[in-house]
Amino acid sequence: xxxxxxxxxxxxxxxxxxxxxxxxxxxxxxxxxxxxxxxxxxxxxxxxxxxxxxxxxxxxxxxxxxxxxxxxxxxxxxxxxxxxxxxxx
Amino acid sequence: xxxxxxxxxxxxxxxxxxxxxxxxxxxxxxxxxxxxxxxxxxxxxxxxxxxxxxxxxxxxxxxxxxxxxxxxxxxxxxxxxxxxxxxxxxxxxxxxxxxxxxxxxxxxxxxxxxxxxxxxxxxxxxxxxxxxxxxxxxxxxxxxxxxxxxxxxxxxxxxxxxxxxxxxxxxxxxxxxxxxxxxxxxxxxxxxxxxxxxxxxxxxxxxxxxxxxxxxxxxxxxxxxxxxxxxxxxxxxxxxxxxxxxxxxxxxxxxxxxxxxxxxxxxxxxxxxxxxxxxxxxxxxxxxxxxxxxxxxxxxxxxxxxxxxxxxxxxxxxxxxxxxxxxxxxxxxxxxxxxxxxxxxxxxxxxxxxxxxxxxxxxxxxxxxxxxxxxxxxxxxxxxxxxxxxxxxxxxxxxxxxxxxxxxxxxxxxxxxxxxxxxxxxx
Ligand SMILES: Cc1cc2nc3c(=O)[nH]c(=O)nc-3n(C[C@H](O)[C@H](O)[C@H](O)COP(=O)(O)OP(=O)(O)OC[C@H]3O[C@@H](n4cnc5c(N)ncnc54)[C@H](O)[C@@H]3O)c2cc1C
Ligand code: SF4
Ligand code: SF4
Numbered sequence: 173x174x175x176x177x178x179x180x181x182x183x184x185x186x187x188x189x190x191x192x193x194x195x196x197x198x199x200x201x202x203x204x205x206x207x208x209x210x211x212x213x214x215x216x217x218x219x220x221x222x223x224x225x226x227x228x229x230x231x232x233x234x235x236x237x238x239x240x241x242x243x244x245x246x247x248x249x250x251x252x253x254x255x256x257x258x259x260x261x
Numbered sequence: 262x263x264x265x266x267x268x269x270x271x272x273x274x275x276x277x278x279x280x281x282x283x284x285x286x287x288x289x290x291x292x293x294x295x296x297x298x299x300x301x302x303x304x305x306x307x308x309x310x311x312x313x314x315x316x317x318x319x320x321x322x323x324x325x326x327x328x329x330x331x332x333x334x335x336x337x338x339x340x341x342x343x344x345x346x347x348x349x350x351x352x353x354x355x356x357x358x359x360x361x362x363x364x365x366x367x368x369x370x371x372x373x374x375x376x377x378x379x380x381x382x383x384x385x386x387x388x389x390x391x392x393x394x395x396x397x398x399x400x401x402x403x404x405x406x407x408x409x410x411x412x413x414x415x416x417x418x419x420x421x422x423x424x425x426x427x428x429x430x431x432x433x434x435x436x437x438x439x440x441x442x443x444x445x446x447x448x449x450x451x452x453x454x455x456x457x458x459x460x461x462x463x464x465x466x467x468x469x470x471x472x473x474x475x476x477x478x479x480x481x482x483x484x485x486x487x488x489x490x491x492x493x494x495x496x497x498x499x500x501x502x503x504x505x506x507x508x509x510x511x512x513x514x515x516x517x518x519x520x521x522x523x524x525x526x527x528x529x530x531x532x533x534x535x536x537x538x539x540x541x542x543x544x545x546x547x548x549x550x551x552x553x554x555x556x557x558x559x560x561x562x563x564x565x566x567x568x569x570x571x572x573x574x575x576x577x578x579x580x581x582x583x584x585x586x587x588x589x590x591x592x593x594x595x596x597x598x599x600x601x602x603x604x605x606x607x608x609x610x611x612x613x614x615x616x617x618x619x620x621x622x623x624x625x626x627x628x629x630x631x632x633x634x635x636x637x638x639x640x641x642x643x644x645x646x647x648x649x650x651x652x653x654x655x656x657x658x659x660x661x662x663x664x665x666x667x668x669x670x671x672x673x674x675x676x677x678x679x680x681x682x683x684x685x686x687x688x
């Protein structure tokens with residue numbers, strides 16, 4: 173099962189705006205880019221020397237927020253009513 | 262802000278629901294705010310609900326509560342790359358049920374319904390975006406763009422607690438004091454579960470793994486039986502993932518593929534994948550828990566016990582919710598919600614098993630950071646067991662000779678003694 177199939181098991185109400193934003197300059201210069209391996213939904217991808225981010229599959233765990241010490245991340249929860257909804261949990 | 266509440270509770274997890282339920286039952290005007298579309302929809306736990314706290318809140322416990330299975334078998338397994346050795350505490354057929362497996366989407370939803378039935382207002386699908394502060398005093402929250410006022414706000418918003426942080430309280434989360442859990446819920450028929458886990462119909466097993474069979478990272482795995490599914494997960498320190506350059510999902514996959522785990526979940530269908538953080542720094546990472554107009558409860562205050570055997574947070578969350586409710590009740594009688602009045606909450610917790618356990622296990626976090634725990638010792642125990650049971654046509658060795666043989670190259674005798682002493686002190 174790849175990550176896409178895995179996330180497709182979950183229910184999401186996807187917002188039309190991102191709840192987490194990256195600052196390209198900071199990410200480009202970031203030495204560890206720990207978000208790449210720490211995100212359990214693989215929302216972060218390395219692209220042309222910097223990091224791109226897709227918020228849709230986010231599991232709202234906060235891991236990226238804890239490991240990002242470069243100030244490249246503007247983190248919040250999705251707006252009211254949006255994001256993942258677990259049916260088991 | 263004329264429609265002011267007695268208390269606004271942010272977060273309908275076990276901490277928030279407990280506080281809101283008890284306050285609503287006392288007749289206070291209570292608003293419980295939950296960002297998920299229903300309580301539990303954002304939450305994940307292993308999960309076994311331990312201990313008796315819930316029965317103090319609901320005297321008819323365990324009746325009428327959506328619990329999955331009473332746990333009659335607790336197993337602790339040391340996992341090396343290819344084998345496993347278990348300690349198996351089997352209480353089948355007795356009335357001893359030290360815990361129940363739960364699924365949070367059902368459990369929290371039920372709990373929030375109790376709050377509503379007790380007269381509290383539960384607003385789901387509503388994110389508390391900010392606090393309202395007047396002269397450094399918390400006087401309410403901002404949600405859906407509106408200000409809502411209250412005498413007191415209880416931040417029960419979980420490990421990432423943005424509310425507590427906005428008030429200058431809250432945990433400083435760092436890669437060394439937070440663990441990431443990833444979990445799959447795997448569907449299987451009840452009879453298959455009971456067969457494989459060797460439990461009576463309706464009863465369940467909780468299996469904890471020390472070591473996840475890979476890489477010797479700071480982490481562990483778990484298998485919990487639900488009514489019609491198994492919860493399978495790994496919990497790994499963020500720092501360890503970074504240092505070993507590993508993804509939790511890869512560890513979960515290799516854990517699921519381990520020869521000791523694979524047969525237990527065979528032919529099941531994965532129906533959900535979830536991830537959640539859990540504070541694991543123990544007493545040392547706990548912040549101040551009150552300020553003017555605000556209390557912090559549960560994971561938001563890092564009240565989780567991680568001993569390597571299991572993660573225990575739900576009963577601490579509920580116990581802190583109880584203490585918060587009691588504190589608010591008394592503050593209301595005094596008409597004083599200042600820090601000086603609310604600080605009684607910390608005293609109450611200090612006097613309860615919450616702080617006592619966390620204090621008792623204060624050095625556990627440091628102890629659990631020892632890499633030997635996750636590779637050398639699981640390897641050692643498995644190697645030992647294999648050697649002890651081995652019949653290879655060679656003259657048999659005495660157990661101690663086997664031990665010395667297995668220690669060689671893995672752990673020095675001195676390390677073993679040192680770690681043994683640390684274990685005695687810490688966990
Ligand atoms: C993998 C894993 C396994 C675990 N296993 C166990 C176990 O077996 N047994 C055990 O006892 N404990 C276990 N724990 C720990 C346990 O889950 C927690 O300690 C417990 O859930 C804490 O309860 P809480 O009410 O403090 O926080 P939570 O349960 O996290 O609840 C917080 C609530 O606040 C809501 N919220 C957050 N921010 C806002 C906001 N701004 N506005 C509105 N709502 C908001 C969230 O949606 C959530 O519903 C485990 C944890 C993990 C991660
Ligand atoms: S860790 Fe932070 S700064 Fe570094 S790449 Fe990731 S988001 Fe950008
Ligand atoms: S909150 Fe968790 S799931 Fe969402 S982007 Fe960050 S690490 Fe990934």
